[in-house]
Amino acid sequence: MNGQIIFSDDEIFLKKLVNEDFLTSLISSDDKTLQSKFIERADDKRREFFSNRIYIRGLIEFSNYCKNDCFYCGIRKSSKIARYRLTKDEIMETCSEAYSAGIRTFVLQSGEDLFFSKEKIVDLVSSLKNEFPGSALTLSIGEKPKDEYKAYKIAGADRFLLRHETINKEHYEKLHPISMSFENRLRSLKDLKDLGFQVGSGFMVGSPWQTARNLAEDLRFLRLIQPHMVGIGPFIPQKLSPFKDFPPGSADLTVFLIALIRLLIPDALIPSTTALETMNRREEGIKAGANVIMINISPDKARGKYIIYDGKPRSVLSVSDELEKIDGKLAKAGFSMSLDIGDSPRVL
Numbered sequence: 616m617n618g619q620i621i622f623s624d625d626e627i628f629l630k631k632l633v634n635e636d637f638l639t640s641l642i643s644s645d646d647k648t649l650q651s652k653f654i655e656r657a658d659d660k661r662r663e664f665f666s667n668r669i670y671i672r673g674l675i676e677f678s679n680y681c682k683n684d685c686f687y688c689g690i691r692k693s694s695k696i697a698r699y700r701l702t703k704d705e706i707m708e709t710c711s712e713a714y715s716a717g718i719r720t721f722v723l724q725s726g727e728d729l730f731f732s733k734e735k736i737v738d739l740v741s742s743l744k745n746e747f748p749g750s751a752l753t754l755s756i757g758e759k760p761k762d763e764y765k766a767y768k769i770a771g772a773d774r775f776l777l778r779h780e781t782i783n784k785e786h787y788e789k790l791h792p793i794s795m796s797f798e799n800r801l802r803s804l805k806d807l808k809d810l811g812f813q814v815g816s817g818f819m820v821g822s823p824w825q826t827a828r829n830l831a832e833d834l835r836f837l838r839l840i841q842p843h844m845v846g847i848g849p850f851i852p853q854k855l856s857p858f859k860d861f862p863p864g865s866a867d868l869t870v871f872l873i874a875l876i877r878l879l880i881p882d883a884l885i886p887s888t889t890a891l892e893t894m895n896r897r898e899e900g901i902k903a904g905a906n907v908i909m910i911n912i913s914p915d916k917a918r919g920k921y922i923i924y925d926g927k928p929r930s931v932l933s934v935s936d937e938l939e940k941i942d943g944k945l946a947k948a949g950f951s952m953s954l955d956i957g958d959s960p961r962v963l
């Protein structure tokens with residue numbers, strides 16, 4: 616693979632990059648020099664669209680109940696773990712503290728918990744939007760019928776995260792039980808886009824049976840659907856899950872894939888995820904083109920119980936102290952922390 620040719624021209628470069636064979640060989644290659652050229656270029660691309668700003672999101676894990684049994688997940692319904700749900704008051708209080716500290720995007724995340732009916736989520740969304748003006752609300756609560764998504768949108772939800780995990784149906788069926796459907800995942804993503812949400816998707820890197828070809832397919836899929844946000848993180852085995860004995864995904868490959876995603880979807884909001892932070896590589900994700908950091912603002916009741924994978928970082932700092940720490944680290948690396956709402960440039 617000749618880096619000189621690849622990098623000679625923007626158009627030729629992109630044409631090559633969307634080719635599945637080319638992507639597969641790139642992902643399979645262990646050429647660190649070539650990878651660092653891509654990373655440098657991705658860093659330039661991010662600066663072109665977002666300058667050196669890194670957006671902060673406040674993540675609230677409000678329930679670890681889930682009706683599903685994804686084979687890789689620690690909070691799947693078969694896991695014998697302590698379960699919790701935050702009350703509406705607890706969620707409002709949590710957001711209030713974060714809002715006072717300057718946070719303007721709240722990400723409400725849970726398993727697919729049927730206790731939180733459409734009406735409860737609608738009530739929560741509208742209360743949060745009324746109480747915290749000028750903030751953006753992201754939901755990450757899984758697959759729902761279109762009418763539910765529509766109700767959330769009408770209530771004021773701005774964004775929705777739903778990872779596709781893998782665009783290869785055969786691979787999807789190895790990661791999920793028969794009760795879950797590949798088609799329903801794709802239908803959900805389409806509905807969310809059609810309803811006008813800013814949509815986030817993504818996948819695990821190094822999930823069991825994943826091939827370089829699968830990853831190339833995932834990148835091409837993302838390029839095709841152009842999500843506003845893309846989250847990827849290394850697969851990390853969770854000791855209570857059926858995949859407990861599989862090796863973790865590669866942090867190096869995750870960082871490289873972040874760079875490729877930045878080049879394929881230059882205006883995407885890309886978090887350097889907590890799974891990457893678990894491997895102490897969050898800053899590298901940022902340097903490779905990521906531009907979002909999610910901080911966990913969940914109250915004590917929830918901390919340590921949303922164990923989708925093992926070793927998940929657990930900060931004991933207050934929101935303000937956490938922000939101060941991140942601000943210092945980012946400044947040292949030449950970036951600037953932004954508490955702005957940080958919408959996708961496509962909706963501005």
Ligand code: SF4
Pocket residue numbers: 681682683684685688689690691692725726727757923
């Ligand atoms: S990955 Fe999500 S949907 Fe699957 S079991 Fe875990 S929380 Fe539930």
